[in-house]
Amino acid sequence: MTAQAAVALGVPVRLLAEGPEVSAAQVVPDTTVGDYRDLETLRSVAAGCAVVTFDHEHVPTEHLHALAAEGHPCRPGPEALVHAQDKAVMRARLDGLGVPSPRHRVVSDVAEVEDFAASVGGFPVVLKTTRGGYDGKGVWVVDGPEACGTAFSVASETGVAILAEEKVDFRFEISALVARSPSGQVAAYPVVESVQRDGICWEVTAPAPDLDPDLAVEAQRIAMRVAAELDVTGILAVEMFATGEPSTGSGRRGRVLVNELAMRPHNTGHWSMDGAVTGQFENHLRAVLDLPLGSPEARAPWTVMVNILGGEHGALSEDLYAGYPHVLARDPQLKVHLYGKDVKPGRKVGHVTAYGDDLDDVRERARHAAAWFRGDLGQESE
Amino acid sequence: MTAQAAVALGVPVRLLAEGPEVSAAQVVPDTTVGDYRDLETLRSVAAGCAVVTFDHEHVPTEHLHALAAEGHPCRPGPEALVHAQDKAVMRARLDGLGVPSPRHRVVSDVAEVEDFAASVGGFPVVLKTTRGGYDGKGVWVVDGPEACGTAFSVASETGVAILAEEKVDFRFEISALVARSPSGQVAAYPVVESVQRDGICWEVTAPAPDLDPDLAVEAQRIAMRVAAELDVTGILAVEMFATGEPSTGSGRRGRVLVNELAMRPHNTGHWSMDGAVTGQFENHLRAVLDLPLGSPEARAPWTVMVNILGGEHGALSEDLYAGYPHVLARDPQLKVHLYGKDVKPGRKVGHVTAYGDDLDDVRERARHAAAWFRGDLGQESE
Numbered sequence: 172m173t174a175q176a177a178v179a180l181g182v183p184v185r186l187l188a189e190g191p192e193v194s195a196a197q198v199v200p201d202t203t204v205g206d207y208r209d210l211e212t213l214r215s216v217a218a219g220c221a222v223v224t225f226d227h228e229h230v231p232t233e234h235l236h237a238l239a240a241e242g243h244p245c246r247p248g249p250e251a252l253v254h255a256q257d258k259a260v261m262r263a264r265l266d267g268l269g270v271p272s273p274r275h276r277v278v279s280d281v282a283e284v285e286d287f288a289a290s291v292g293g294f295p296v297v298l299k300t301t302r303g304g305y306d307g308k309g310v311w312v313v314d315g316p317e318a319c320g321t322a323f324s325v326a327s328e329t330g331v332a333i334l335a336e337e338k339v340d341f342r343f344e345i346s347a348l349v350a351r352s353p354s355g356q357v358a359a360y361p362v363v364e365s366v367q368r369d370g371i372c373w374e375v376t377a378p379a380p381d382l383d384p385d386l387a388v389e390a391q392r393i394a395m396r397v398a399a400e401l402d403v404t405g406i407l408a409v410e411m412f413a414t415g416e417p418s419t420g421s422g423r424r425g426r427v428l429v430n431e432l433a434m435r436p437h438n439t440g441h442w443s444m445d446g447a448v449t450g451q452f453e454n455h456l457r458a459v460l461d462l463p464l465g466s467p468e469a470r471a472p473w474t475v476m477v478n479i480l481g482g483e484h485g486a487l488s489e490d491l492y493a494g495y496p497h498v499l500a501r502d503p504q505l506k507v508h509l510y511g512k513d514v515k516p517g518r519k520v521g522h523v524t525a526y527g528d529d530l531d532d533v534r535e536r537a538r539h540a541a542a543w544f545r546g547d548l549g550q551e552s553e
Numbered sequence: 554m555t556a557q558a559a560v561a562l563g564v565p566v567r568l569l570a571e572g573p574e575v576s577a578a579q580v581v582p583d584t585t586v587g588d589y590r591d592l593e594t595l596r597s598v599a600a601g602c603a604v605v606t607f608d609h610e611h612v613p614t615e616h617l618h619a620l621a622a623e624g625h626p627c628r629p630g631p632e633a634l635v636h637a638q639d640k641a642v643m644r645a646r647l648d649g650l651g652v653p654s655p656r657h658r659v660v661s662d663v664a665e666v667e668d669f670a671a672s673v674g675g676f677p678v679v680l681k682t683t684r685g686g687y688d689g690k691g692v693w694v695v696d697g698p699e700a701c702g703t704a705f706s707v708a709s710e711t712g713v714a715i716l717a718e719e720k721v722d723f724r725f726e727i728s729a730l731v732a733r734s735p736s737g738q739v740a741a742y743p744v745v746e747s748v749q750r751d752g753i754c755w756e757v758t759a760p761a762p763d764l765d766p767d768l769a770v771e772a773q774r775i776a777m778r779v780a781a782e783l784d785v786t787g788i789l790a791v792e793m794f795a796t797g798e799p800s801t802g803s804g805r806r807g808r809v810l811v812n813e814l815a816m817r818p819h820n821t822g823h824w825s826m827d828g829a830v831t832g833q834f835e836n837h838l839r840a841v842l843d844l845p846l847g848s849p850e851a852r853a854p855w856t857v858m859v860n861i862l863g864g865e866h867g868a869l870s871e872d873l874y875a876g877y878p879h880v881l882a883r884d885p886q887l888k889v890h891l892y893g894k895d896v897k898p899g900r901k902v903g904h905v906t907a908y909g910d911d912l913d914d915v916r917e918r919a920r921h922a923a924a925w926f927r928g929d930l931g932q933e934s935e
Contacts, residue, residue: 175557178580181873181891181903198560200582358885448886463882470852491563500845503740504830509563521563 172444172508173226173436174198176453182460187216194510195226210234217243224405224459226435228255229303246353246404246459247434254401255434258334259301265429268400270393272429273412275336277301281319284335291337298322301332307370312338339428341412345379345387346439347394348408350454350464357395358454358464360447362387365410365439371517372438374538377446377474380530382413383424390427397432406455408437438478438519443467445506445524446474471526475537479521481514482545491520494544498523502536554826554890555608555818556580558835564842569598576892577608592616599625606787606841608817610637611685628735628786628841629816636783637816640716641683647811650782652775654811655794657718659683663701666717673719680704683714689752694720721810723794727761728821729776730790732836732846739777740836740846742829744769747792747821753899754820756920759828759856762912764795765806772809779814788837790819820860820901825849827888827906828856853908857919861903863896864927873902876926880905884918 174195177184187203188196196202205212207230217223217238223245235249245252254261262275276287278298288296298319300309311322326333344367348360364379365372379387394409401407410431415424440451449457449465457464479491491509498505502525509521521544525536542548556577559566569585570578578584587594589612599605599620605627617631627634636643644657658669660680670678680701682691693704708715726749730742746761747754761769776791783789792813797806822833831839831847839846861873873891880887884907891903903926907918924930 172560174580175560178554178557179888179890181893183579183893196582197565198556198580198582200578200580200584202582457881462877464885465881465887466885495844499839499847503846503848505847506561508561511563511565 172441172450173452173456175444176450176456179453180456182456185216185220187212192513194512197511208234210237213238214241222246222459224435224455225252228252228434232256248402248404251401251403252434255432257301258299258431259332261432262334264401265397268396270397270429271426273297273336273339275334278333278335280323281316284313284319285316287335295338297336297338299334299336300325300329301334303329303331307367310370339412339414339430341428342415342425343379343381343413344410344430345382345390345413345427346375346408346410346437347390348406348437348440348443348451348467349391349394349398350406350451350458350467351395351398351403352458352464353404353461355399356458356464357398358449358467359391359395360440360443360451360467361469362390363439363442369517371478371480371519373478373480374534375439375442375476376530376534377442377469377476379413380473386413386425386427393427393429397429403434405434405459406436406440406451408433408435408439410439438522441508441522442474442476442524444508446470446476446526472528473530473533474524474526475530475533476522476524477537477541478519479509479523479541479544481516481518481520482547490514491544494546498540498543502540505536505540507540554823555834555838557826558832558838561835562838564838567598567602569594574895576894579893590616592619595620596623604628604841606817606837607634610634610816614638630784630786633783633785634816637814639683640681640813641714643814644716646783647779650778652779652811653808655679655718655721657716660715660717662705663698666695666701667698669717677720679718679720681716681718682707682711683716685711685713689749692752721794721796721812723810724797724807725761725763725795726792726812727764727772727795727809728757728790728792728819729772730788730819730822730825730833730849731773731776731780732788732833732840732849733777733780733785734840734846735786735843737781738840738846739780740831740849741773741777742822742825742833742849743851744772745821745824751899753860753862753901755860755862757821757824757858758912758916759824759851759858761795762855768795768807768809775809775811779811785816787816787841788818788822788833790815790817790821792821823890823904824856824858824906826890828852828858828908854910855912855915856906856908857912857915858904858906859919859923860901861891861905861923861926863898863900863902864929872896873926876928880922880925884922887918887922889922 185201186195186199203216223243232249232253235245239245259277265272274291278284288294295312295314298311344365346365347362350358361378363375363377366374398407411427436451436455444450506524512520523537523540525533527533567583568577568581585598605625614631614635617627621627641659647654656673660666670676677694677696680693726747728747729744732740743760745757745759748756780789793809818833818837826832888906894902905919905922907915909915
């Protein structure tokens with residue numbers, strides 16, 4: 172999707188891909204297939220590029236330092252990106268900034284989890300690997316000490332630490348997305364509501380329909396402050412919990428707590444490709460190139476994006492293309508994005524976006540199309 | 554730009570390009586560099602493709618017949634495309650359909666031009682090569698018999714015939730764009746006004762601001778009828794003159810006369826990428842794949858597209874990228890498309906699109922940006 176934005180801007184892209192079959196490699200001519208954990212590979216791909224950027228956070232921090240030291244501008248840079256790579260580093264930094272997070276503690280054994288749980292009102296608590304998790308992997312909600320085994324097995328196998336966090340009783344999850352350029356310009360997208368299932372982003376509504384306007388402003392302020400303090404360049408997505416608790420003394424309904432940071436175009440920003448004046452992929456490119464940012468404003472009152480996950484039912488679960496005749500004929504306003512991936516159950520293989528004046532209508536259209544592509548229409552409870 | 558739409562739809566594209574440096578070859582991994590006039594090259598590229606389509610009309614008609622006979626669906630097919638390749642064939646067919654055109658005659662010498670001129674009220678008349686012209690090339694406005702030499706020299710050198718047409722005293726030029734699928738579904742875009750300079754498209758306004766609503770409907774009807782009668786698949790652009798003459802008996806102001814046909818995504822449709830629910834490139838792909846078409850409706854009251862032509866003044870005329878900081882900072886709502894072409898005076902190297910509620914504002918923004926990229930801001934009289 173970055174490639175689409177690069178075509179518009181006339182910006183040449185060179186890609187390092189994990190394999191020839193990955194989505195980006197299918198659409199970027201100048202592709203090197205190689206391992207992003209190998210410094211020599213990174214060096215050879217970076218040679219001659221004006222700027223190095225990322226669509227995931229897993230490039231080793233030390234390699235980014237090496238590239239930066241050798242004169243390759245990495246945007247975001249390693250000092251920023253480490254906060255999206257290591258949740259313990261992120262939590263410590265946000266605490267230092269006074270940005271509200273769920274209560275948390277790095278834990279090294281079950282006894283420490285029990286101790287932490289006691290300090291936050293008891294189980295359940297959330298255990299997370301500090302590095303390497305995504306889409307619900309590396310995250311466990313544990314009901315008691317006997318449920319902590321998996322997390323510590325993974326920790327001892329991989330050598331990463333475990334972070335314990337309070338399980339927040341949130342009303343809904345939101346995401347505040349900003350683009351920030353090296354010069355310090357920031358563009359803040361409308362705050363969206365995201366619905367997760369099994370730790371995977373399922374549906375995003377822009378703007379978040381039930382979010383108190385003051386909380387929306389606070390969420391944007393937090394995202395802008397984090398972007399500036401951490402010197403983020405490119406897109407920063409700040410995923411937050413919006414709670415129903417009254418915040419102390421402010422008179423606002425509820426408060427927001429930072430859950431995760433991502434420093435790249437993010438699933439909660441996909442709505443912007445069709446729903447905002449400037450999509451997140453274009454603003455990511457503009458930001459890392461230190462070009463003036465495009466307007467992040469929405470083009471319609473409501474935009475809903477629903478991910479297409481690989482389904483388990485029927486023919487469409489293997490041949491997404493077969494979903495087109497129905498989906499496109501039913502809704503000529505719908506925007507479909509398929510990623511060219513093999514369909515596997517639960518895998519994100521595309522998304523659909525609908526926009527318009529009536530939220531119920533927009534939601535129904537997007538949900539129907541995604542359910543059809545999944546192949547489980549009628550099995551959807553919504 | 555077709556590649557961008559193909560990425561969204563997850564449709565793999567194979568490209569036959571004239572050279573490795575052309576715009577499309579820069580962004581399509583599966584590119585063959587070769588000659589579109591060579592049947593063997595066409596065959597090898599078409600092998601394994603579900604459908605063959607075009608971004609220009611110059612593939613020899615007989616090769617398209619050969620490909621079609623060998624089982625490669627060509628969309629548009631050769632029977633349709635010949636009307637966009639050969640102006641004499643097009644004029645004869647439109648006459649047969651009763652579609653209004655400027656008066657015209659195929660001429661083989663100056664005496665026949667004089668005879669034709671006398672029949673339409675005298676010089677000036679327009680001479681055109683029946684094949685191979687574009688962007689003002691192969692078109693001459695002649696003031697008298699002594700000015701016909703160039704056209705007939707070209708005709709004798711290239712072996713193509715010359716078509717004489719009356720010089721229409723039009724109020725403005727319009728374009729009616731439709732997408733049509735093999736099943737016969739048609740999506741008609743709002744009729745736009747296009748401003749030409751030296752035979753090259755300069756500026757497009759959607760919808761055409763001063764076009765009588767009845768004439769707009771007539772223009773769409775003509776485009777839909779031509780698409781159906783000629784069995785066009787994909788995008789058909791019908792460029793027309795809108796005249797100020799009262800049409801006989803109808804009470805409408807003026808009438809429309811067909812000037813040119815194009816069967817491919819067309820410069821007068823570039824506004825739709827950012828200005829319509831479904832851009833022309835996406836609808837071209839949907840149409841040639843016989844998928845349901847997307848809505849062609851405009852997303853804003855006014856959309857203005859201005860081509861960026863290679864300029865002759867200043868540094869920006871060679872380095873378009875240097876135009877970004879000013880253009881993007883001045884107008885965060887602007888959409889810029891650069892084509893990755895070397896800048897030469899008069900060459901189309903990109904376009905800008907602005908949209909909004911106020912036509913004067915939208916126009917000013919698009920014109921300013923294009924003039925800045927051209928490098929002749931301040932020398933623009935508008």
